Amino acid sequence: xxxxxxxxxxxxxxxxxxxxxxxxDVRNVSLSFxxxxxxxxxSFDVRKGEIRAIIGPNGAGKTSMLNVINGFYTAQHGxxxxxxxxxxxxxxxEAVGQGIARTFQNVxxxxxxxxxxxxxxxxxxxxxxGLFWQMLxxxxxxxxxxxxxxKVEEIIDFLEIEHIRHTPxxxxxxxxxxxxxxxxxxxxxxVLLLLDEPMAGMNLEEKEDMSxxxxxxxxxxxxxxxxxxxxxxxxxxxxxxxxVLDYGKKIADGPPEAVKTNKDLIDAYLGVAH
Amino acid sequence: xxSTAGAAGGLDTFPKYLLLNAERFADRPAMRFKDYxxxxxxxxxxxxxxxxxxxxxxxxxxxxxxxxxxIVGPNRPRLYWTFAAVQALGAIPVPVYADAVAEEMAFVxxxxxxxxAVVSDQEQVDKIRSFAGRIPSLGDIxxxxxxxxxxxxxxxxxxFAAVQARGREVLAADPDAARRWEEKVRSASGxxxxxxxxxxxxTGRSKGVIVKAGPAVRATLDTVGFDALTEKDSVLxxxxxxxxxxxxxNYAQSYVSGFSMACPESQETVPQDLREIGPTxxxxxxxxxxxxxTSVTIRMEDASRPKRWLFRRFIDVARKYGEAILEGRPVPLxxxxxxxxxxxxxxxxxxxxxxxxxxRIAYTAGEAIGEDLFSFFRSLGINLxxxxxxxxxxxxxxxxxxxxVRSDAVGPAMPNVDVxxxxxxxxxxxxxxxxxxxxxxxxxxxxxxxxxxxxRTGDAGFFDKDGQLKIIDRSKDVGRLRSGALFAPKYVxxxxxxxxxxxxxxxxxxxxxxxxxFINIDLQAVGNWAERNSIAYASYQELAGHPEVLRIIxxxxxxxxxxxxxxxxxxxxxxxxxxxxxxxxxxxxxxxTRTLKVRRGFIGERYHELIEALYxxxxxxxxxxxxxxxxxxxxxxxxxxxxxxxxVHGEGRLRWREAAE
Numbered sequence: 001x002x003x004x005x006x007x008x009x010x011x012x013x014x015x016x017x018x019x020x021x022x023x024x025d026v027r028n029v030s031l032s033f034x035x036x037x038x039x040x041x042x043s044f045d046v047r048k049g050e051i052r053a054i055i056g057p058n059g060a061g062k063t064s065m066l067n068v069i070n071g072f073y074t075a076q077h078g079x080x081x082x083x084x085x086x087x088x089x090x091x092x093x094e095a096v097g098q099g100i101a102r103t104f105q106n107v108x109x110x111x112x113x114x115x116x117x118x119x120x121x122x123x124x125x126x127x128x129x130g131l132f133w134q135m136l137x138x139x140x141x142x143x144x145x146x147x148x149x150x151k152v153e154e155i156i157d158f159l160e161i162e163h164i165r166h167t168p169x170x171x172x173x174x175x176x177x178x179x180x181x182x183x184x185x186x187x188x189x190x191v192l193l194l195l196d197e198p199m200a201g202m203n204l205e206e207k208e209d210m211s212x213x214x215x216x217x218x219x220x221x222x223x224x225x226x227x228x229x230x231x232x233x234x235x236x237x238x239x240x241x242x243x244v245l246d247y248g249k250k251i252a253d254g255p256p257e258a259v260k261t262n263k264d265l266i267d268a269y270l271g272v273a274h
Numbered sequence: 275x276x277s278t279a280g281a282a283g284g285l286d287t288f289p290k291y292l293l294l295n296a297e298r299f300a301d302r303p304a305m306r307f308k309d310y311x312x313x314x315x316x317x318x319x320x321x322x323x324x325x326x327x328x329x330x331x332x333x334x335x336x337x338x339x340x341x342x343x344x345i346v347g348p349n350r351p352r353l354y355w356t357f358a359a360v361q362a363l364g365a366i367p368v369p370v371y372a373d374a375v376a377e378e379m380a381f382v383x384x385x386x387x388x389x390x391a392v393v394s395d396q397e398q399v400d401k402i403r404s405f406a407g408r409i410p411s412l413g414d415i416x417x418x419x420x421x422x423x424x425x426x427x428x429x430x431x432x433x434f435a436a437v438q439a440r441g442r443e444v445l446a447a448d449p450d451a452a453r454r455w456e457e458k459v460r461s462a463s464g465x466x467x468x469x470x471x472x473x474x475x476x477t478g479r480s481k482g483v484i485v486k487a488g489p490a491v492r493a494t495l496d497t498v499g500f501d502a503l504t505e506k507d508s509v510l511x512x513x514x515x516x517x518x519x520x521x522x523x524n525y526a527q528s529y530v531s532g533f534s535m536a537c538p539e540s541q542e543t544v545p546q547d548l549r550e551i552g553p554t555x556x557x558x559x560x561x562x563x564x565x566x567x568t569s570v571t572i573r574m575e576d577a578s579r580p581k582r583w584l585f586r587r588f589i590d591v592a593r594k595y596g597e598a599i600l601e602g603r604p605v606p607l608x609x610x611x612x613x614x615x616x617x618x619x620x621x622x623x624x625x626x627x628x629x630x631x632x633x634r635i636a637y638t639a640g641e642a643i644g645e646d647l648f649s650f651f652r653s654l655g656i657n658l659x660x661x662x663x664x665x666x667x668x669x670x671x672x673x674x675x676x677x678x679v680r681s682d683a684v685g686p687a688m689p690n691v692d693v694x695x696x697x698x699x700x701x702x703x704x705x706x707x708x709x710x711x712x713x714x715x716x717x718x719x720x721x722x723x724x725x726x727x728x729x730r731t732g733d734a735g736f737f738d739k740d741g742q743l744k745i746i747d748r749s750k751d752v753g754r755l756r757s758g759a760l761f762a763p764k765y766v767x768x769x770x771x772x773x774x775x776x777x778x779x780x781x782x783x784x785x786x787x788x789x790x791x792f793i794n795i796d797l798q799a800v801g802n803w804a805e806r807n808s809i810a811y812a813s814y815q816e817l818a819g820h821p822e823v824l825r826i827i828x829x830x831x832x833x834x835x836x837x838x839x840x841x842x843x844x845x846x847x848x849x850x851x852x853x854x855x856x857x858x859x860x861x862x863x864x865x866x867t868r869t870l871k872v873r874r875g876f877i878g879e880r881y882h883e884l885i886e887a888l889y890x891x892x893x894x895x896x897x898x899x900x901x902x903x904x905x906x907x908x909x910x911x912x913x914x915x916x917x918x919x920x921x922v923h924g925e926g927r928l929r930w931r932e933a934a935e
Contacts, residue, residue: 153310158421163542165311216422 022081023048023224024069024192029078031064038064040248041078046192051218052226053235056245062228063105065245066194069226070102071095083191096125099191103181103198105228111170115180118169119155122187123148155183159213175206182213186221193217195227199234207231211238236260286464286488289325289362291529293459296322299505299532307351308539308547316351318532324351324438326455329359331441335390335414335432339364342386342470346370346379346402347394349511349520349537352418352434356392357525361468361487362459368470368482369516372398378480380405382472383412386482386713391415392434396422399431464488470713471518471665482713483518483665493668493707494522494530496689500673501635505532507554508632512544519639522669523557548629556636560643563658566628567650588616589653596621596653601677621654630656637661637673639684644772648681660684662743666722666729667691668707672743683742693743694728699760700749701735702728734762736843746844751874753784759846761789763874766847769837773830774799778859780872782885783847790888791852792881793827794818794859800826815856815913824916827854831920839923848922851888853895856913862902884915893917 024046031039039061046052054062067073069080071090079086082098101122109118127134127148133141156162159179164172169180178198185193198214199207211234217223229235235242236256244252244259252262285291295304295318304321307314316324337343343360345367347353360367368386370379372394379401383391389411391402399417406412417423418434444451468487472480497503511524528535533555538547574585595609605613625631636651636658643660651658661673662684671693674685687693691705704727711719722730734749746752746762753761763781766789770779777796783789795818804811804820811817835848859865865877878885880899887895896914903909 150310153312157310160540162308162311162539163546212422219424220421 019049019222021048022046023083024226025081026065026069027079027081029065029068029075029080031061031068031073031075037248039068039075039245042245042248042250043078044243044250044253046224046226047241048224049218049222050224050240051214051238052224053239053242054226054228054245055230055232055235055242056251059247060245061248062245063196066102066196066226066228069095069192070100070194093125096188099189100194101185101188101190101192102194103178103185103196105196105200107174107177107181109169109177109181109184112168114166114168115161115164115172115183116152116156116166118180119152119183119187120148122184123152125188151189152187155186158186158216159183160209175202175210178202178206178210179213182210182217186217186223190223193223193225195225195229197228197230199229199231207234214238286491287361287459287462287466288468288487288491288526288529289358289459289462291491292318292322292325292358292362293456295505295529295532302505302532303508303534304528304532305351305354306534306536306551308537308543308550311539313536313550315534321355325355325358325362326452327438327441327445328352328355328434329362329441330444330451330455331437331439332359332365332390332416333363334440334444335416335437337363337365337390339466341365341390342368342388344368344370344383344386344388344391344393344402345515346391346398347372347418347515348541349513349515350394350418351537353392353394353515354511354525354535354537357469357521358529360392361466362455362462364458364462364466366467366470368472369521370472371474371514371516373514376401376404380408382480382482384409386470386472387411389413393417395419399423399426462487464491467710469521471521472516473665474517481715481718484710484713485668485707486710489707489710490526490668491530492690493670493705494526496691496706497670497673498527498531500689501555503527503531503533503555503635505534507531507533507634508536508551509533509555510536510538510544510548510551510553510629512538512541512547513557518663518665518669519557523555523637526668527555545629549627550629552629552632554632554634556630556633558636558638559640560638560647561641563638563643563647563651567647570624570628585620588612588620589650591616592621592653593649596655597649600652600655600657601679617655625654625656630654633657635659635676639663642768643681645681646772652679662745664729664731666709666731667703667705668709670707671701671703671705671731674742678740678742680742683738683744685743686741687743692728695736696730698749699734699736699746699752701731701733701743701745703731704728738841744841755783755789755846756785756787757846760843761847762844765844766791766834766838766849767872769834770831770849773834775803775826776830778866778872780859780874780877781847781849782878782888786889788850789847790885791831791849792877792884793831793852793854795823795827795854797858814858815911818854818856819913819915824854824918827852828918828920831918835920836923845924849920850922851917851919853884853888853915853917856897856915857899857901857911860901862904863900887917 022045027043028041029039030041054065056062064073068075071092071094127144129141129144156165161179164176169177199210202210214225215238218225239256241255242259243250252259285294300319301317303315304318305316343365345353345356357367368388370382390413393399393415395417399415402415414430414432416432416434416437420433464487466487468485468490471483471485473483474480509524511520513520524535536551538544574582591612595605595613598605599613633656636656638658639661648658657676659674659679662671663669664671670688671691672685672687691703693701693703696702702724708729724730732749733745734747734752735743735745738744746765751763755761761783766781767779770776770793775796776793778794780792781789797814800817800823804817809820809822811820817823831849831852838844838848861870865873867873884895884897894914894916898910898912901909901911
């Protein structure tokens with residue numbers, strides 16, 4: 001039981017940035033597809049240890065923003081500073097190597113594989129032994145696999161998914177698949193976790209569970225989280241700060257109380273009649 | 275008492291057994307728990323160490339003799355250790371149902387005057403803190419799982435690990451502390467309260483059943499002897515911690531016999547954990563056996579044709595010879611050979627899948643179990659038996675002996691238990707483990723205790739010819755026919771409901787000339803039958819009124835009457851006339867409770883015309899019934915229902931004729 005407590009320091013240990021400092025700084029980023037401007041000159045930052053929400057109506061550029069952050073897309077203008085290092089283009093696997101993990105709006109798991117194997121797959125980036133040793137599955141590679149398996153079991157325990165350990169994820173209900181996906185991204189022990197609509201399509205109880213897990217990941221593991229979510233109740237409860245996008249532009253940025261009363265946001269997003 | 279003889283010589287509390295087991299079974303497993311995907315285990319010596327550290331830690335928190343300590347959570351080693359740790363201090367564990375809502379939990383904690391609470395996790399801490407202000411006696415809370423509690427105000431809140439660590443500090447600082455603790459355990463009195471178990475409170479507020487240590491141990495010794503349980507047995511503890519069955523069958527029997535108890539990884543993993551542990555002693559209510567059978571049936575339907583054939587073929591063999599072989603009755607050689615082959619091909623693999631491979635003794639109780647269901651498991655070679663018990667008895671009142679097992683009775687009185695049937699048919703007992711009273715409820719205690727020391731169960735029953743007790747109904751529901759014969763509606767209804775085609779039945783007869791019934795068909799079972807026989811129907815109502823369906827139900831009622839006629843007391847309650855209802859009884863219409871029990875009184879009023887028709891000799895009746903749809907709209911269905919006469923058997927028929935003449 002107490003092994004779990006060790007996790008708290010794990011992710012923060014290798015990071016020189018102190019709690020509350022800027023972990024990720026997005027500076028004047030623009031992205032367009034042909035003539036469509038998905039993101040227009042957007043700047044915001046994510047501080048270490050916070051839960052940062054990105055909200056906005058459909059097509060506002062939220063997912064594009066996440067894709068730029070983790071290297072899926074390359075921005076045409078502007079730069080991104082992550083853990084003090086500035087860069088413009090980055091391959092997705094480099095982002096993973098730097099400690100950025102994400103989940104997707106549409107669950108992207110290996111449907112035919114079990115929960116356990118999916119989460120194990122999340123740890124493959126951390127395996128030190130080469131393919132040769134892994135295939136031999138002997139000596140150091142085996143010791144390493146046991147070590148990884150222990151970490152995976154901690155995640156399974158943490159997310160309360162013991163009962164589906166050996167179930168192929170394709171057979172699981174949607175809410176549980178989302179949880180497995182979160183598990184896989186946690187397996188990478190990320191410094192920054194990007195969640196794209198973690199509660200989409202969930203019922204109230206599943207949302208409550210998921211909220212609890214997100215808060216716990218943040219508090220216990222010290223993981224910084226940037227999330228996109230449409231459920232305003234969840235967003236207002238969970239996040240420390242919120243950035244609001246509309247048609248590729250940033251229209252508001254601040255703590256929930258400030259954003260809640262922002263008139264532009266209300267117009268753009270909550271759609272209250274004038 | 276004679277039963278305290280043997281190795282345990284006169285021990286009268288469970289912590290005393292802990293000390294004994296740590297000596298006699300030092301290296302044998304006492305507890306297992308699957309954590310992080312791996313089974314962890316603790317020997318009796320290690321269990322003693324865990325309990326002692328916790329106990330001393332609790333003493334440091336201020337737990338003293340007579341304090342009540344609530345225990346709330348799922349089946350976890352740490353919570354089971356809490357029982358012994360608390361008992362070792364002479365304090366009283368009060369387990370509470372973990373799924374109780376805050377209001378119910380507040381009532382129990384307040385009523386019991388709980389001073390401390392040991393709980394599983396954040397959810398329970400939140401629940402207790404939500405009402406802690408209203409319970410002045412309540413002090414510190416100890417939690418097992420630290421998740422989510424890091425930011426909580428640490429005042430009066432301790433982690434389980436921290437409390438144990440405090441206990442270990444005491445042990446390290448004072449070399450004499452362990453000896454003094456053991457001395458305290460050894461000098462404890464059997465007259466101390468061992469546990470307070472709150473009844474689930476289905477009828478009114480829950481009551482705190484006080485069980486004293488000496489009687490609790492005496493009762494346990496009897497049942498451990500009855501089923502010859504030893505340190506080599508094992509169980510999986512998966513039923514609610516606060517229920518007498520779990521506390522008795524697992525905790526109490528484990529301490530007295532020394533067998534090992536396993537705790538599942540989580541509630542959802544129980545079937546898999548069962549398979550991995552392979553317990554030798556198992557208890558489950560009938561509905562769990564029912565769902566096991568359903569899952570087997572469903573999986574077999576998806577199997578390939580040869581496998582299905584093989585399965586059916588050998589299940590037939592098992593049905594024919596299985597129970598006889600289990601009970602050691604004579605079986606022809608060909609039967610034995612066929613069964614042995616079936617065991618290799620079907621039964622053993624099936625037992626393995628269900629996690630019942632190593633079962634030596636399995637019990638079911640709580641409600642009536644269908645004969646087919648019961649026989650199915652027994653025919654696979656699983657020694658499934660029935661027992662009858664109550665919280666007030668510290669569980670056992672009667673239980674079936676190996677080899678003398680039937681589905682429709684619950685066995686003879688346990689050793690050292692006296693059972694008698696009162697004038698009005700109520701079952702009363704006096705047992706070694708019987709409770710000392712309801713906590714702070716002298717009046718209610720007096721209601722259930724007779725002046726000569728027997729306990730009223732509130733159940734009506736009778737002893738069968740072979741000395742086995744049969745429970746027929748709650749005694750307040752039992753009535754009389756006009757002839758004076760006993761009328762137990764639930765017994766009649768259950769007899770009818772054992773036919774898969776009959777989903778629900780409501781029997782009438784109190785103060786009447788004979789017994790009559792409403793019957794609901796089971797849409798799934800009868801629908802399947804209709805499909806196989808190319809019988810078209812458009813609605814439940816149409817299917818329920820189909821002449822072929824009525825013919826089938828009539829045959830079932832006749833069969834049920836035959837079964838009733840074989841029982842002296844029930845022969846008068848054979849169903850003479852019945853109606854197959856045109857609609858399903860539904861909780862939305864108030865005909866069933868939310869837990870799907872029949873509300874006989876309400877149905878009696880709602881359908882009084884139909885009931886009159888049952889007794890006035892008419893052969894059909896036109897009715898209009900208002901129904902409530904799921905979306906809340908109301909509608910009305912009209913139907914002309916046939917009223918059928920069922921064949922009756924034996925003596926009952928004669929009486930009916932006499933009455934008619």
